[in-house]
Amino acid sequence: MIALYRTALFIGSGFIAFGNNKVCAFVSPLAGVNPIVNNIQRFSNDFGRKESSLRSINADDEISTFSKNDKEVFDRNKSRLVWLTGWADMRTHDHDGFLEAVAAAANTDDELVVPVFVIDPTMHLRSQSPSSLRRLHASLLSLEKDLMSISSSLLAPLVVRTGAASSVLPTLADEINASTCHVIADDVISTRRNVQRSTCNALIAMDVEVIRWDTSLRPSAPWTSIGENGIRKGNIPSFFPDYCAIADSLSIEEPKKHFFRGLVEDDNPMITAAAYPSEGIPSLEKLIKMAESETPDAVLKARSSRPTISTTEPYDDLVTRWSTEASARKALKEYVSVGKDEFADTHFIASDAANVGSAFIKFRPSQSMYASAMARVQKNNKPSDVFALREAPTRAFTPALSLGSISAREVVGAARNKSPVTPPQFFWEKKNRDNTNNRAQLFPSDDPFLGRSSEGSLSDVVEWREWFHLLAERSLELQEIGESGTSGGEKSMSGDPREQGTIHYWRWKEQHLVRYITWPAGKDYMEDNEEDRSPAMLLVHGFAASAEQWERLVHSLRKQGVDSAGKDKTPPIFAVDLLGFGHSEKPGLSYTQYLWESQIIDFSMEVMEAQPMVLVGNSIGGGLSAGAASSLGNDICRGVILCNTAGVLEDPSTYSGYDGGNYSGPGKSSIMTYTEAAMKGNPNEAPYSPVPIFGNNVLDLFGKVIIKTIYPQIEKRLSLIYGNRLENADPAVTYAIQQSAVGPGSDNVVGSGQKLSINRPLNEVLFSDNKDDGFPILVVVGLDDRVSSPAVAKTRAELFSRLKSEKVNVKIIEDGGHCPHDEVPEKVASIMLEWLPTSHKQVEDQEAKLKKTQFMEEEIMSS
Structure with a gap:
């Protein structure tokens, strides 16, 4: 039974929360006092007394009768932290951290799971763009709502605090008597990796057990074990085809269910765990101001004074709406149902490419040459006719995959088993594998001659991300043991x-x-x-x-x-x-x-x-x-x-500046410079035209032919290019x-x-x-x-x-x-x-x- 001092009882919209030897109350006018008191009485025996009234419940009151037994009770009642970092872990489905914590708490008396998000200046604020902050904010609000919807005496509401995680998290662990912290494996991003490691080390120093989990697709892969060189990722091949030769034969772990299924069956939904002190999620406006206060003045000045510094990506508003768990999973369900072409043509409209013409959003970043260049490509064309083969699922799901609003295993599982299966174009592309968890027969090594199916494009988004993440982990681990982490470092060097x-x-x-x-x-x-x-x-x-x-x-x-x-x-x-x-x-x-x-x-x-x-x-x-x-x-x-x-x-003798472009039709814009034209998507130039007959599917084929032609000649061509210094x-x-x-x-x-x-x-x-x-x-x-x-x-x-x-x-x-x-x-x-x-x-x-x-x-x- 969860101890009373850590229990909050929700009746209607009111609650009483006990925590840190204090008790505070907010009672809705619609909530009756007697049911609350009765529930308190049910759980008060652990402390050798009964609460019979609410007269002494004030925000600043101490519960004096805890004085003799506080340490005993505190020592007996443990907590498990689930630290959410904002990288690949912002969800409730297929979340090993929550699953492991809840399973352990359910099998232990008087243990509580406390999810926590620390808004760390280094990880989340410093020099971050408004677009990144918008997505993080949306994801965080959604996750808090999802956790609040779960009524359980095993799970506390989300605790949000601001500050250096390496000091904030140990302080919280001490406050709530945390015995364990579940956190995702180290990111490869330098700033986050350093914060994760320093925080985990601080927790270990105070005898808090740190349990790491990861999102790898293939836990049984040889690169998950320690190799001959003493590092875990040392067994990853250097080349992608060699990696595929191993990965193709390995099963991908199926996505796990919502951790709510791990809660004890007799858990009383009317008894909800205490809301520990939380600073709450700041408004988006406040979050952006917090980021600005942590960002060097030179960055702020540049962003505010030079429009050309804007790098807003195409479809920024659209993909931000898919940054939450619910919206990302809904988009995924739609994608596998209708396919990538219909999905792209439905959502990726031209105005969103340039980030103009959509609904007003207060914090929308300004237009950019990057976004305008994509708007030019899409002008007068359907997205499905001009997109790269994997562009629709890449743009739609990458932000959510990075945040962890949706899991990589769920996305690749949907591609393999929930999409209509597209048969191979040619007999030699068929792969016979005995894998019940891969109805579409999709593998990392897939290299179709022309085009790529909807399910294959979706799978590639995740598989490619997995490869480059593993390659990064390999490089960093080699570097940490004093070996070269570069590609060239694996080979002999000569010359200068x-x-x-x-x-x-x-x-x-x-x-x-x-x-x-x-x-x-x-x-x-x-x-x-x-x-x-x-x-x-x-x-x-x-x-x-x-x-x-x-x-x-x-x-x-x-x-x-x-x-x-x-x-x-x-x-x-x-x-x-x-x-x-x-x-x-x-x-x-x-x-x-x-x-x-x-x-x-x-x-x-x-x-x-x-x-x-x-x-x-x-x-x-x-x-x-x-x-x-x-x-x-x-x-x-x-x-x-x-x-x-x-x-x-x-x-220089004939150059006279912007020539006005080659377009002479109606609506020609008055533009003075090439930069101005680029910011507007080059409206005075002829719009982009897809490849006739074959469409843009042939662009990948063109690239493939070029690479396969040049690849065997790379060494010879380099000798030609470096002709004066062959060494x-x-x-x-x-x-x-x-x-x-x-x-x-x-x-x-x-x-x-x-x-x-x-x-x-x-x-x-x-x-x-x-x-x-x-x-x-x-x-x-x-x-x-x-x-x-x-x-x-x-x-x-x-x-x-x-x-x-x-x-x-x-x-x-x-x-x-x-x-x-x-x-x-x-x-x-x-x-x-x-x-x-x-x-x-x-x-x-x-x-x-x-x-x-x-x-x-x-x-x-x-x-």
Whole structure:
């Protein structure tokens, strides 16, 4: 029997709650006193007395008769915490934490399950976007309501508190005499992983048992046990096809039922466990203000002052409505019933793509180039005709899967067993497996020749997320035992030396895993005043490459960055994997340049927190860096370094700005710049047209053919690209590219090139900021470029040199190729280090000139 001091009795809308040796009452006028008193009398014998009236029940009253037995009672009555983190655990169905806690409490006398959510500034607030906060808020409100609907003496209502989880949770555990805490396994996101570990360690230190649970699809997989190298994930193969060879033969654990079924049958629904002190869920407006108070001023200023920094994703309002358990499960039921095409055409309407025209929501983020680019793709088309093969289920369910409003096992179970089964197109695609829990015969290795079924698309969303999460866990665990966690680190290295950094993960839009690597600032970096320090660097790779390709350049920068006095003032360096490359996820979205630019902008805001930086990009990474720099502005981006960059570059002698577009029909918009056109979805350009006859299903096939053609030639092509420094085209470079190329989703990334929007010319984006018209720009050109050709490299170098010469510094490397930063890293590093101080001086001069102009304007206005 649950002890009285921890029991709240709900009658009508009133209750009496006993907790922490205090008793408080709120009695509805509709609730009779006698039934409450009678129920209290029924449970008061545990304490050797009977409550006969409510006269002494006040919020501040102590129950004096507990004084002799308090410690005895307190020691006897234990609690089990279920810590909800906001990552993969915000639900009541298929929740191992709740199931294990309730089962244990039901088999133990005087034990209570207390769910708790700690709004931790680091995990949930700092630098978070309003969209992410909206989804978290909706999920939290829904979960609280669902828990309140369960009347049980075993389960307390949700406790919500704010503060550092590592101190708040131990304090709560002490208050309620918690013996155990059930919490999901460590996330791979650096900030959350650190908070989870420090909190669990604090609980263990006070003798609270911590029980971890996870959401893995295949608990019997060999990578769930400790491998020869001493780590749990060490048995995960490095390549996705090898992983599939094992995973295909393993059963996926069926989703578990609602934990309410685990409550004891004779549990009295009229006796409801105590509501422990809770701060309650703040309003959305208050939550956003709380986040703003934890966010650096530079981030807030940038978000409020520059419209181009907005990275609102397409369908933001729509998918936010599917962030709760009830709405996500309802959407899942509809999807498996009608199929992905009808589901997409019903919900993903054009106005939602651009986030305009839908019902007014107070906290809706502003329009963005990312959202507008998708609106352009969808204009005059049905979503089912232009979406990527897996785009509808990816956009619909990824936010809820990330929060945990719906479980991965439930989604893949619905795909396998609740959808109409689509027969294979070709006889060789049929797979005969003896698996009663897979009616649709879906497997991770599925690679259909053309198209993808509704149920297969849904299953792929979960299977692909599982693979990239396991790959991230593997990398982090290897790193923690002192081994290399990169792909290239598994192979022999030759040529110029590398410096491996620290691997981290970040979840873009709180949905998609992104790997990034960091190198700390030099030991003497902080000696200078903030305005005298070199800005941080953000390195953005080219097509098919990854953050690992910058390791040689970083080594040279850090080696050459030590001055003659032995001072190392090298700035902090970040390198990020673009979505679809490296170890970042490859979700089934429509990829455009504005998706990637948005990723770079969000990384700058959420991870680097708007600290001054220089953007460095190679190939397409150069074009993306230039676009992101233009959006970020001079306050954040202090310069741009372009290494054999991609991007449209017009002849400066004939370039005259935005040309008005090629559309001449009715309703042509009056637009002044390419950036304005991009923000509006390029209305003056011809809309996107799906591939005739075959439709967009053929885009994945196109990507597949390209990859299968090039894959056997990767080593040979790298030898050609690195022709002047063959030693640097070592097995490590080859291996990293090969691993990424066969990752799930690669076909779609390549095929999405068909959907790219009109490019903003480099002529505009490099000189669009209002501070003296542009950024300091360093252009490094390897003339022996065997990707675009030496002739093209020479022509582009000449065009760059004719751009505003006071801003642009062009450096030519005769024996450098398409990736000069990795082929001749020492030369590129030397050029960069020579340029950095002068670029810094240019920015300072610009800022002084701007301040002087503002002062003069103020003087004129005042006179």
